[in-house]
Amino acid sequence: HLIIEDDDPVKPFTINQYLNHILNLTQIFHLEIHEIISLNKLSQILLLLPDLQTLHLDSISFLNLEDISDEEFVHFIALIKKNQIKKLFLEKRIGIDAFELLFTIFPHLNYLQINCRDYQYTQFLLKYLLKHQNNKLIRLFCFSIPFADDKMMNKLKNLIIQNSTSNFTIQRVSDHIYVNIIENN
Known part of the structure; x- marks a missing residue:
């Protein structure tokens, strides 16, 4: 379990040097990044x-995508696909284009947790994920919504019924709503 925070403005080591040093001592299966990180730095x-196996991001910046050449982008995607990340936690909302890119980068995802902040974003995102999700491996979604209640959960349940042919379970634990899509055989 490794947590990366940007506490010290004067850094004796780069993140890459720090990781290389740590990897001489142990393996890392869970990473938390508590700062805005660029897509380029994340790939490094x-x-x-x-x-x-697990990645927890506070915020990711996709602003540098225009600066990446097509060749660099293809190389970048090919290298990133080697990762084995199965669980992704996002603290801040991101746009649909960013989700498409993340699903490409993390083809092994089977769990996605998003801190949604409001019900409207959750509803929009769930509908999108059910209709347009290219990565069929993701089966468990967790939406962290302040003040989540049974009424919200029932609305999401109806949304799933309207937009998916798969079986599912939905449950609320405190301010987390879990949606488990069950593969039809």
């Missing part, structure tokens, strides 16, 4: 951590 870190 992930390439150093091929055994990583």
Whole structure:
């Protein structure tokens, strides 16, 4: 379990140097990044951590995508697909284009947890995930919604019924609503 925070403005080591040092001592399966990170920097870190199973991001910046050449982007995606990340936790909301990219980068995802902040975003996101999700491996979604209640859960249940042919379970634990899509055989 490794947590990366940007506490010290004067850094004696780069993150890459730090990770290389740690990897001489142990393996890392869970990574938390408590700062805004660029897609480019995230890819550098992930390439150093091929055994990583879980990734927790505070915020990810996709602003540098225009600066990446097509060749670099294809190379970047090919390298990132080697990762084994199965669980992704997002603290801040991101746009649909960002989700598409994340599903490409993390093809092994089977759990996605998002801190939604409001019900409307949750509803929009769940509908999108059910209709347009390219990665069929993701079966468990967790939406963290302040003040989540049974009424919200029932609305989400109806939304799933309207937008999916799969069986599912839905449950609320405190302010977390879990949606488990059950594969039809």
